[in-house]
Amino acid sequence: MAEMTLAALDELAIHRAKAGDLRALERVYRAYEGSVYTVARRICRTAEDAEEVMQETFLEVCRSIKRFRGSAPGSLTAWIKRVAASKALIRIRYEKYRETDELQEEGGWAGSRDNDVGLQMDLEAALGRLSETARAVVWLHDVEGYTHEEIAELMGKTVSFSKSQLSRAHARLRRLLGEEAQC
């Protein structure tokens, strides 16, 4: 997705977007809507929340892109994803969802792992059963490559909190995926 994004957005389009050109801003939106929605959807509990996070993210991006000074490859992607992660974390912080993963785990759920597709679905389902906070830490650290320091800053928590959430999340994922602890 990142390669497609870079190919779709040339320097001129970014320059025009910075000047406030609505067509260029739409190109930015089209180039990043998938990655922004994926980050939002992985962190938020519902699709509706993720859509709203996506909308808030792009409003922020469109308003602030003129101040974006990054020139390194991928810096625009990193900035936009960071805005999305920040908006999603703000949303889950203020949502009043009950964290029900402990109850859901008691069922001893484990899906089939007959093939790659099955494994993928298991992992999706297991991710969905983590708390928002744990899921956000797993996604930001293991997939998006954020450090614990960056996650702590985004969440307004400590580095220890981020590390602890990641460890607990992986322990839960192991159980949810029906894997035996080796040690």
Added chain:
Amino acid sequence: MLRHCTISELLDLRDGEGSSAARAHVEECEACRSELDRLYQRMAALKALPSISPPRDRWPLVREGLVASRRRVRWQRAGWSALAAAASLVMLVGVGAVLRGGPTASEGGSELQTLVEQSRQLDEALRVVGAERRVLNGLTALAIADLEDRVAVIDSQIAYVRTASIGEREMEHLWRMRVAVMDVLVTTHVQQAANVGF
């Protein structure tokens, strides 16, 4: 290290931050090595999950929000401009009144009435042509927003001149400007309507 590694220690190893004791233990312990491999595999599986497409196109809402936001900024600027323009007008009229020995209340009365009537007709035309909400392209939406802002500024100047009982010539000038801007606004709406098959 005599005991097995914790998940936290294995995650540190996976992320290249583990202690040398933990690393040495994993080299010796098949169970911990297997667990570490599983953490690597899980991370790879997480990264391989497909991206998710948004169920609906949110760009129209983003664009609408952006245009509204720009409009608010323009309104704030226009508010100050109107105030400044009104203040300038008061100064000019005040100086003129002193030089002429007083405001010229009866000057050009029929011309003013004509302009007010033309403006009213354009308001009505705009009401008709602008009643139906259509999808506008970004540039047209911005142009319309700009023209509407200009009309609003002129209206505020007219209201000010009216309450300040300033001469009719200045009032005529404002109404003439209003007719001109309203004409462009109505024309823009009509052209947009024609483009989308109104």
